[in-house]
Amino acid sequence: MEIRIGDLAKRSGCEVVTIRYYEKEGLLPKPARSGGNFRLYSDVHIERLQFIRHCRSLDMTLSEIRILLGLRDNPAQDCGDVNALLDVHIRQTEERVEALLQLKRHLLSLREKCSGARRIEACGILQGLSDCDHPGCNA
Amino acid sequence: MEIRIGDLAKRSGCEVVTIRYYEKEGLLPKPARSGGNFRLYSDVHIERLQFIRHCRSLDMTLSEIRILLGLRDNPAQDCGDVNALLDVHIRQTEERVEALLQLKRHLLSLREKCSGARRIEACGILQGLSDCDHPGCNA
DNA sequence: TAAAAACTCTATAGTCGCTATAGAGTCAAG
DNA sequence: CTTGACTCTATAGCGACTATAGAGTTTTTA
Ligand SMILES: [Zn+2]
Ligand SMILES: [Zn+2]
Ligand SMILES: [Zn+2]
Ligand SMILES: [Zn+2]
Numbered sequence: 364m365e366i367r368i369g370d371l372a373k374r375s376g377c378e379v380v381t382i383r384y385y386e387k388e389g390l391l392p393k394p395a396r397s398g399g400n401f402r403l404y405s406d407v408h409i410e411r412l413q414f415i416r417h418c419r420s421l422d423m424t425l426s427e428i429r430i431l432l433g434l435r436d437n438p439a440q441d442c443g444d445v446n447a448l449l450d451v452h453i454r455q456t457e458e459r460v461e462a463l464l465q466l467k468r469h470l471l472s473l474r475e476k477c478s479g480a481r482r483i484e485a486c487g488i489l490q491g492l493s494d495c496d497h498p499g500c501n502a
Numbered sequence: 503m504e505i506r507i508g509d510l511a512k513r514s515g516c517e518v519v520t521i522r523y524y525e526k527e528g529l530l531p532k533p534a535r536s537g538g539n540f541r542l543y544s545d546v547h548i549e550r551l552q553f554i555r556h557c558r559s560l561d562m563t564l565s566e567i568r569i570l571l572g573l574r575d576n577p578a579q580d581c582g583d584v585n586a587l588l589d590v591h592i593r594q595t596e597e598r599v600e601a602l603l604q605l606k607r608h609l610l611s612l613r614e615k616c617s618g619a620r621r622i623e624a625c626g627i628l629q630g631l632s633d634c635d636h637p638g639c640n641a
Numbered sequence: 642t643a644a645a646a647a648c649t650c651t652a653t654a655g656t657c658g659c660t661a662t663a664g665a666g667t668c669a670a671g
Numbered sequence: 672c673t674t675g676a677c678t679c680t681a682t683a684g685c686g687a688c689t690a691t692a693g694a695g696t697t698t699t700t701a
Pocket of ligand 1 (some may be wrong): 403478479481485486487488489581582584585
């Protein structure tokens with residue numbers, strides 16, 4: 364059962380151009396071609412693209428995904444690297460959450476500086492952006 | 503008191519190329535030039551760059567910053583737009599935090615599927631990336 | 642005073658993960 | 672047999688920088 368790129372796009376919820384991009388980047392193997400030079404995908408491609416899209420939905424980079432796919436293609440080894448990659452990724456996610464929460468506190472402390480519609484010159488927010496007293500602000 | 507681009511970079515904690523980039527993007531006005539065609543910055547530039555870098559540290563985009571600078575340069579109006587811009591930015595930050603926390607839950611549920619060093623074929627993480635049972639996962 | 646080091650200049654290309662466009666070819670339905 | 676939907680390749684753009692090359696300027700050192 365071979366499908367064309369548009370059907371694969373619908374199944375996987377991504378754009379046609381994205382699929383071609385993954386092929387160019389070496390994440391998806393080159394598919395067979397029809398007489399009219401259309402790409403023809405089989406089950407292997409469908410599953411592999413789902414894997415890629417799942418990883419992307421988890422915010423992995425294409426090079427992380429490349430690594431995982433490479434491991435998957437070498438089933439003889441053990442999976443320590445997989446677990447390690449995921450651990451790093453989880454930690455990075457936690458760090459980004461922390462950074463964003465810090466950011467939000469900073470933004471809220473700035474927001475408090477202006478109550479309503481003053482003149483621009485008197486706006487505490489703009490003043491705070493020039494000269495900030497938020498703890499830990501390096502600006 | 504006029505300083506050169508390298509000194510301005512040190513003061514503001516950003517790269518020389520970034521300063522030139524801001525000039526090209528119209529965020530920093532074109533400075534005076536020395537006899538040897540070096541950029542010469544004054545207090546106005548220093549303060550404006552600090553403002554920009556502070557906004558960037560708050561994760562504002564350059565076009566948001568352009569808007570704020572435009573408002574700052576028109577001190578006659580009231581500051582309602584400033585407050586509104588900040589409110590939108592705060593809400594976006596909250597949404598990103600929520601999305602990241604969701605992501606982290608997803609990653610942790612995946613991580614649980616593999617305890618130790620199995621063979622690649624038996625790794626629950628790789629299997630979960632192909633065929634996920636995490637609630638709300640569309641992959 | 643001359644050579645070396647440090648700085649600056651412009652212009653251009655690369656990063657990431659797509660997205661958008663142009664211009665041509667292929668295929669199925671009416 | 673024409674219309675429309677689909678596909679092909681190649682190229683450029685997004686945002687906010689970063690990196691590089693090759694030339695010119697200024698400061699430091701010998
Ligand atoms: Zn205000
Ligand atoms: Zn601050
Ligand atoms: Zn495992
Ligand atoms: Zn999932």
